Amino acid sequence: MVKVILQNSQTELNNYGLTKFAAISKNIIEKECTKIQQYFYRYFQRDGLSNTVTLKFDLRYNGIAETTEDHITGSVIYYKDHQDDIGSLVHECVHVMQMYQNVNVPKWLTEGISPFMSPLPQ
Numbered sequence: 001m002v003k004v005i006l007q008n009s010q011t012e013l014n015n016y017g018l019t020k021f022a023a024i025s026k027n028i029i030e031k032e033c034t035k036i037q038q039y040f041y042r043y044f045q046r047d048g049l050s051n052t053v054t055l056k057f058d059l060r061y062n063g064i065a066e067t068t069e070d071h072i073t074g075s076v077i078y079y080k081d082h083q084d085d086i087g088s089l090v091h092e093c094v095h096v097m098q099m100y101q102n103v104n105v106p107k108w109l110t111e112g113i114s115p116f117m118s119p120l121p122q
């Protein structure tokens with residue numbers, strides 16, 4: 001089971017208007033990321049994937065969402081107005097499980113795989 005650790009304080013989330021979105025996102029990401037992790041174990045014979053993902057909504061971040069190792073950063077400005085777009089955070093979770101830090105993989109491959117796995121193929 002993958003666990004998501006929200007790095008924002010309750011006060012920050014309240015101020016951003018993201019309290020409910022953050023709680024719902026956390027639950028969905030935990031559920032979907034666990035499936036994605038199992039998929040990587042089963043079909044790609046990957047090993048030692050992260051069981052913890054940290055998630056932070058950042059007021060100064062100008063993109064939508066990005067991943068560094070097992071940390072997902074989401075834009076406060078974007079998610080405030082797009083509270084139906086949890087899929088983009090699940091997409092980032094695929095990147096966490098791809099774990100490409102130590103290999104040189106072209107960006108088109110990384111980004112090309114993710115849509116096939118979020119949502120997962122049946």
Ligand SMILES: [Zn+2]
Nearest residue numbers: 091095111114
């Ligand atoms: Zn991506």
